[in-house]
Amino acid sequence: MKNKGIAVSIIFILISLVGITLRGGPLTYIFFFTSVLIPLLSIAYILIVFYSLKIYQRSDGRNMTADTPTDFYITLHNEGWFSFSAIKLSFYSSFSNISDIDESVTYELPPKSSITKKTRIVCFYRGEYKVGIKEITIRDYLNLFEIKFKIKEPLSVIVIPFIKRITDTPGKEMSFDENRENLIKKTEPDIPVREYIPGDDIRLLNHRSSAAMQKYMIREKCGQEKSGIAIVLDPGRYHKLEEEYLPVENSAVERLISLSLYYMENNVPVDVILKDRETECTSVQNMTDFEGVYGKMCRYMFRKEESLSLLSLDIGDKGGLFGYRMLIFILSKLDDEDENAIDLINTNRVPVRIYLIGNDENEVLLKGRDKDIVKVRADVKGEEMR
Structure with missing residues (x-):
């Protein structure tokens, strides 16, 4: 007041x-x-x-894409019999930004009238959170009293990850082989193929063998078949506040999506290891596989009761990860417990790359023991961040 x-x-x-x-x-x-x-x-x-004012907010679709401007509509409607002399709007600014609307502007509404504003909104992070109008400030006719209220029905949206393409992987993941072709060639001779039969899943089409044989060849499923690289995502949530965990989780998901797309487009076999209640391994060999992984990451939930250690026990119970030429871990923390978990997962003692998401200024490659660590900045955006 x-x-x-x-x-x-x-x-x-x-x-x-x-x-x-x-x-x-x-x-x-x-x-x-x-x-x-x-x-x-x-x-x-x-x-x-306050009780006569109705506020309506909507975007073009409930799902928004992070870092992508979306049309946003705000309507103020006076359902009462009194004129509204002075109303101000305040917006959520921690995780989103609304353009073309000045919070210092005062709105007046005659009885039974409405105002609609079309603007653009940009959501910074993947996840589900509140955007749009946060509070309204109402002033009386005599300009004596001014009371701020939280709106009765704030708008909650689901923001899906932004796909960032990378032209080369930071830290040169492929440096343990002389070139990418060596990695591909080393994984393919052991894959049995046969001639295509109508009705076969075209996702199993082996392009290299098809080109060599001048006819369509299908990969036969084999229990021993493994990809060249496995990407393991830490499922744990280690912060309590939204403004702390949203930037970190957003960067982790973006990194996983970017790496999956990068390797798929460069014909490097890659598996994505996720735990969302259950641990599952998804192979990414074509755009259909990638879209499946992307869809999972749109809905993926990091959980405070999960951790890399619990994931390692689950993987260890299944015998560990065999047959890969490199393991990539995407983590938001790294301590002795996590290092032990990585060693438990890395059954074959292959090269390990760790993407450590944090708030360091630059992306830096560090080498320690038998692991490379890439420190990735989790960008913090928004006016209310500290």
């Missing part, structure tokens, strides 16, 4: 009481009752405005 109205009301009430005490008479009593009545009427008016 604005202090100006309270101070003015108290001063006038005190003056009227002094007048009643010293002089009395009808004028002093009228002045006293007026000094008391005006604040009550002003506050009553503000409450009427």
Whole structure:
């Protein structure tokens, strides 16, 4: 509530009481009752405005893509019989930004009228959170009182990850082989193929063998078949506040998606290891596989009860990860417990790359023991971040 109205009301009430005490008479009593009545009427008016004002917010679709501008519509509707003299809007700014609307602008609404504003909104992070109008400020006719209210029905949206393409992997993951072709060739001779039969899943088409044989060749499923690289995502949530975990989780998901797309487009076999209640391994060999992984990451939930250690036990119970030429871990923390978990997963003792998501200024490649660590900055955006 604005202090100006309270101070003015108290001063006038005190003056009227002094007048009643010293002089009395009808004028002093009228002045006293007026000094008391005006604040009550002003506050009553503000409450009427609050309960008569309807706010509608919508975007083009409930799902938004991170870092992508989307059309956003705001409607203020006066359902009451009084004119609204002064209304201000305040917006959520930690995880999103609305353009072309100034929070200092005051809106007036005649009875039974409405105002619609079309603008653009950009959501910074993948996840589900509140955007749009956060609070409204209502001022009375006399400009004495101003009360701020949280809106009754804030808008919650689901933001899906932005796909960032990378032209080369930071830290040169492929440096353990002389070139990418060696990695591909080393994984394919052991894959049995046969001639295509109508009805076969075209996703199993082996392009290299088809080109060599001049006819369509299908890969036969084999229990021993393994990809060249496995990407393991830490399923744990290690922060309590949204402003702490959303940037980190957003960067982790973007990194996984970018790496999966990069290797798929460069014909490097890659498996993605995720734990969402159950541990599952998804092979990414073509765009259909990638779209499946992307869809999972749109819905993926990091959980505070999960951790890399629990994931390693689950993988260890299944015998560990065999047959890969490199393991990539995407983590938001790295301690002795995590290192032990990585060693448990890395059954074949192959090269390990760790993407450690944090708030360091630059992306830096560090080498320690038998592991390479790429420190990735989790960008913090928004006016309310600290």
